[in-house]
Amino acid sequence: MGRLKQKLTSLFADGNTKIITPKNCQSVEMHFNSEKMAKTVGNLAEKTPEVGEIVSGLLVKKGFTYQIMASDDLHVFSQLSTANVTQRITIPYSGAFAVIQHRLKQIYESVESSTDEESGVPSLRVHERVTVKQESENHLCTADPISDMVSDSIVALVLNASREMPKVSVESETLMNEEEDAKKAEKIVHALLVSLFGDVKFGNDGKLVINVDGNVANLDKQTGDVECENEGLKERVRTAYRRIRSAVKPIPLSAA
Numbered sequence: 001m002g003r004l005k006q007k008l009t010s011l012f013a014d015g016n017t018k019i020i021t022p023k024n025c026q027s028v029e030m031h032f033n034s035e036k037m038a039k040t041v042g043n044l045a046e047k048t049p050e051v052g053e054i055v056s057g058l059l060v061k062k063g064f065t066y067q068i069m070a071s072d073d074l075h076v077f078s079q080l081s082t083a084n085v086t087q088r089i090t091i092p093y094s095g096a097f098a099v100i101q102h103r104l105k106q107i108y109e110s111v112e113s114s115t116d117e118e119s120g121v122p123s124l125r126v127h128e129r130v131t132v133k134q135e136s137e138n139h140l141c142t143a144d145p146i147s148d149m150v151s152d153s154i155v156a157l158v159l160n161a162s163r164e165m166p167k168v169s170v171e172s173e174t175l176m177n178e179e180e181d182a183k184k185a186e187k188i189v190h191a192l193l194v195s196l197f198g199d200v201k202f203g204n205d206g207k208l209v210i211n212v213d214g215n216v217a218n219l220d221k222q223t224g225d226v227e228c229e230n231e232g233l234k235e236r237v238r239t240a241y242r243r244i245r246s247a248v249k250p251i252p253l254s255a256a
Contacts, residue, residue: 042073
């Protein structure tokens with residue numbers, strides 16, 4: 001290797017030649033300074049950009065040449081072509097379609113209601129990108145970053161609405177059961193007071209008016225307070241009402 005280096009050095013003595021003799025398995029880095037130039041063609045070439053202006057397009061390499069072009073001109077200046085990918089997502093949802101429409105309008109500014117021409121079912125168009133149809137509980141969207149983001153939010157919205165529906169029905173049923181239980185308890189309390197004191201009527205202010213031998217006692221059903229001039233009757237009514245309430249609504253097991 002040394003003699004080869006000397007021979008090459010003598011042959012290229014006049015030029016700016018640098019000969020390296022690396023050791024075995026030693027890596028050698030060689031730097032080539034070359035400028036790459038890309039030509040703008042098609043619609044992008046119609047307007048000369050200003051200094052510092054960003055030019056957005058597709059960079060196409062063919063051999064050792066580079067071209068920047070718009071996506072619409074891709075099939076004109078190359079053998080490539082563009083295509084749109086439409087995604088169809090099916091979401092199980094058994095609630096009212098108006099609920100989805102109401103919630104979408106709370107999130108997005110552009111929500112257009114229409115009817116599908118093929119199936120005739122209601123549909124929603126969100127920001128002119130995503131279509132939500134009631135037909136088969138699905139929605140359509142074109143595959144791009146913005147549409148994917150909108151589509152993901154719609155999927156989350158529909159799934160949350162589906163999970164909340166049973167809770168709403170359970171809560172409404174619970175409220176109805178509580179109201180019925182309260183009415184039954186009130187009837188039982190009134191019946192027991194009638195059996196003990198006889199003349200028991202409902203007053204104008206929601207209190208119970210108990211009349212025993214001309215002595216009148218006003219019983220507050222919420223607090224259990226009794227207003228009566230006769231102390232004996234007052235104590236009897238208070239004690240009876242407390243025991244009746246304890247029997248009708250005992251202490252729940254969770255509070256024990």
